[in-house]
Amino acid sequence: MPADASAEASHSLNSNLKASKEELLKYYRDMLLIRRFEEKAGQLYGMGHIGGFCHLYIGQEAVVVGVEAVKRKGDQVITGYRDHGHMLACGMDPKGVMAELTGREGGYSKGKGGSMHMFSKEEEFYGGHGIVGAQVPLGVGLAFANRYREEKKVSFTYFGDGASNQGQIFEAMNMAQLWKLPAVFVIENNQYAMGTSVTRSHSETHLYRRGASFGIPGVEVDGMDVLAVREAARDAVEHARSGEGPFILEMKTYRYRGHSMSDPAKYRSREEVDEVRAHNDPIKRCEQRIIDADFADATALKTIDKEIKEIVLKSADFAMKSPEPALAELYTDVVI
Numbered sequence: 001m002p003a004d005a006s007a008e009a010s011h012s013l014n015s016n017l018k019a020s021k022e023e024l025l026k027y028y029r030d031m032l033l034i035r036r037f038e039e040k041a042g043q044l045y046g047m048g049h050i051g052g053f054c055h056l057y058i059g060q061e062a063v064v065v066g067v068e069a070v071k072r073k074g075d076q077v078i079t080g081y082r083d084h085g086h087m088l089a090c091g092m093d094p095k096g097v098m099a100e101l102t103g104r105e106g107g108y109s110k111g112k113g114g115s116m117h118m119f120s121k122e123e124e125f126y127g128g129h130g131i132v133g134a135q136v137p138l139g140v141g142l143a144f145a146n147r148y149r150e151e152k153k154v155s156f157t158y159f160g161d162g163a164s165n166q167g168q169i170f171e172a173m174n175m176a177q178l179w180k181l182p183a184v185f186v187i188e189n190n191q192y193a194m195g196t197s198v199t200r201s202h203s204e205t206h207l208y209r210r211g212a213s214f215g216i217p218g219v220e221v222d223g224m225d226v227l228a229v230r231e232a233a234r235d236a237v238e239h240a241r242s243g244e245g246p247f248i249l250e251m252k253t254y255r256y257r258g259h260s261m262s263d264p265a266k267y268r269s270r271e272e273v274d275e276v277r278a279h280n281d282p283i284k285r286c287e288q289r290i291i292d293a294d295f296a297d298a299t300a301l302k303t304i305d306k307e308i309k310e311i312v313l314k315s316a317d318f319a320m321k322s323p324e325p326a327l328a329e330l331y332t333d334v335v336i
Contacts, residue, residue, distance in 0.1 A: 027230075036312045044102065071237075100118050136163070225285055
């Protein structure tokens, strides 16, 4: 990884991290679905079928899949605008997600929300938010509702390294710790925010320490290892669900594409990206674990990939065949 990955408390890939055959294959499928879906979304964007902003999650798949592994039914998720992976991981239908990306009636927001504004009450997914850091106070609000109703639910609030400098995040953290709210803050530190390295924009580059002044514990996690993410997330959830208050997980991860589809990413070298792809890719690391444990061979994994590609192709086909919203939809879902 380009940035220093050391920390006093960390979880990294090692032989002590174990998972069953069923678990590893599920994580592999889930990460692969996100990867193939995002690759297809990038293609559709290039063809002009997706408009507006589009932020791809390629490279960061282990974060959301690892956290999802410890979620319980009823726990909520809220995130920023790099959100397609979170939707897929929590069980939202790829067809509905792709239809929304292409602005079609069959999308989760009836084609009116696009890439950054999808919701699913059924899957407890509360967006998709375009304003940097604005989802964090909302995530704390979800945690407050859980505490107020005396429900053993946890709110997972995702944001990036760039957003971690926003003032509203510190206000939200203060309130979360003051009232011991069941909130898990997941900082997806992909090293570059919109295009500036963490080392150039943060006086404190270990972002899990951001809650120290409020007394919020946190750890730095190898966000390219799905099992390391799962184990760290399990500890965080136990802390929050037991009434001890919020917890911060800093996921050291990496995105392969630019900040958005319009970003040429000239602030880093091609060699740097290739190095991560070759030696630290989350899907390849999971694949290696599967092979080493003799849970599946290369042929079986290729079959899984083929099945996933078929799911993605069907989602794209559904999206392109779904009609655009009727003009009357301009007047629906509007609060006056």
